[in-house]
Every structure is written in C-alpha cells, then in structure tokens.
Amino acid sequence: MPAARESLLDAAYKALARRSWSAVRMVDVAAAAGVSRQTLYNEFGSKEGLARALVRREADGYLAGVDRVLAAHTDARERLAATAEWMTSAARGNPLVRAMLTGCWSERLPMPTLAAVPSTSAVPAQRRADGPLPSPADLVSLVRDRAVAAVTGAGATKAEAVELARACELVVRLSLSCVAAPPGQGGVAELVRQALPRPVR
Structure with a gap:
C-alpha cells in the first residue's frame, strides 16, 4: 500500500511540525491521511x-x-560548494535531518534507536525501516x-583520489559546522x- 504509506508519513511529518512527537496521536495521523487507524497499524505496527x-x-x-x-554541476569545486550549500539548507529546514546529522534530538522529535529492531512486518519498506x-x-x-564518486575522474591517480577524499570529507564536516553556526556573508x-585546495579535479 505505497500510496497510503506515503500519505501516512506525510501526515506524521506535518503533525510533528505542529506539536511534539509525544503529543502526536496515531488516530490523528490516520485521519489526516484519510485512512483507518487499522491501516496505520498494519503498515507500521506501532508509533x-x-x-x-x-x-x-x-x-x-x-x-x-x-x-x-x-549531478547538477560539472566543475568539481562548484559541485562541492553547491552540495555544501544544499546540505546546510536542507538540515536547517528539516528538524529530523538536522537531528540525524548532529545527533542532537530535542524532546519534540521522535528518537528511534539507531540499532535494528526485531521486525515481524510483512511490509518490505517497514522491514527496511x-x-x-x-x-x-x-x-x-x-x-x-x-561526493568522492562524483568528483573523482577515471584517470585520477591513487594520490589524487586520496586528496579528493580528504577534500570531500572537509566539505561535509564544514557543512555540518554551518548547520550549528550559520556563516555570515x-x-x-x-x-x-576558500577552504578547498586548488585545483580540485
């Protein structure tokens, strides 16, 4: 039931924008998605x-x-700069993404355990979740x-690939720091x- 599943996830996300996860009720999520509460439990098993x-x-x-x-850029430096900008804005705009990236889960958010849980679900997507x-x-x-896969050319030497991996790691970690402390102009x-070595292949 992929359409119902997506509708339920959309409804849960919208509910989370209005109230803390502890106050989100399954019956309200089901009603907002236009399905029965039983469908919600069939799909996800529990809150x-x-x-x-x-x-x-x-x-x-x-x-x-x-x-x-x-994929939207061909120049390696611009690929990484655009990726950093997107990573930061996406994390600022989505509290769940921000929490996943930083490990800082507020009391308003659901905080599922990162480890796998026993699954009895017949729904493949839920088994994955x-x-x-x-x-x-x-x-x-x-x-x-x-990022490494996107910017490393076929003709890159091993030393160049190592440098690119370092540059990509730097970009990702710099982006994460900007989630917590947004940069200025x-x-x-x-x-x-400014931080990337020149030239980036």
Missing part, C-alpha cells in the same frame, strides 16, 4: 515503527538530494563517499571555495 519509517524516509530523501546536487538507522557518522560517510558555498 515506534512509524517514527523509524519517518526517520528512514527523511534520511533517504536527504541522500537523494545530495545525489541531485552533485526496522533495520539499522544511519548515525551521524554514517551520514557523513555516505555523503562523503557520494557569502554563505557556506563561499567558505567551501
């Missing part, structure tokens, strides 16, 4: 299952956004590895341009 699925969806959406931005969720370190590695992209 914890809904929370895990919501966090998983936001993590997947964040990584898909990173992929889109990396019940698997391990990405930690901040996992997300840093996933974004860094995507010029923004994140300009900071990245």
Whole structure:
C-alpha cells in the first residue's frame, strides 16, 4: 500500500511540525491521511515503527538530494560548494535531518534507536525501516563517499583520489559546522571555495 504509506508519513511529518512527537496521536495521523487507524497499524505496527519509517524516509530523501546536487554541476569545486550549500539548507529546514546529522534530538522529535529492531512486518519498506538507522557518522560517510564518486575522474591517480577524499570529507564536516553556526556573508558555498585546495579535479 505505497500510496497510503506515503500519505501516512506525510501526515506524521506535518503533525510533528505542529506539536511534539509525544503529543502526536496515531488516530490523528490516520485521519489526516484519510485512512483507518487499522491501516496505520498494519503498515507500521506501532508509533515506534512509524517514527523509524519517518526517520528512514527523511534520511533517504536527504541522500537523494545530495545525489541531485552533485549531478547538477560539472566543475568539481562548484559541485562541492553547491552540495555544501544544499546540505546546510536542507538540515536547517528539516528538524529530523538536522537531528540525524548532529545527533542532537530535542524532546519534540521522535528518537528511534539507531540499532535494528526485531521486525515481524510483512511490509518490505517497514522491514527496511526496522533495520539499522544511519548515525551521524554514517551520514557523513555516505555523503562523503557520494561526493568522492562524483568528483573523482577515471584517470585520477591513487594520490589524487586520496586528496579528493580528504577534500570531500572537509566539505561535509564544514557543512555540518554551518548547520550549528550559520556563516555570515557569502554563505557556506563561499567558505567551501576558500577552504578547498586548488585545483580540485
């Protein structure tokens, strides 16, 4: 029931924008999605299952956004600058993404355990959500590895590939620091341009 699942996740996300997770009621999420409460429980099993699925969806959406931005530029420096800008703005605009990246979960947010939980769900998407969720370190590695793959040319030497990996790690960590302490004039992209070694292949 993919359409119902997405509607329920959308409803849960909207509810979270209005009240803390502890005050979000399953019956209200189901009503907002236009499905029965039984459908909600069939899909997610519990409020914890809904929370895990919501966090998983936001993590997947964040990584898909990173992929889109990396693919939108051809120049390596601009790819990394645009990615840093996007990473920071996406985290500022989405409290779940911000919490996943920083590990700072407020009392308003669901905080599912990162470890896998036993799953009895017949729903493949929920079984995936019940698997391990990405930690901040996992997300840093996933974004860094995507950036490395996007900027490393086929003819790069081993030494060049190592330098590019360092540059990508720097960009990701600089971006994360800007989530907590937004930069001034010029923004994140300009900071990245100044910090990157020249030339970036």
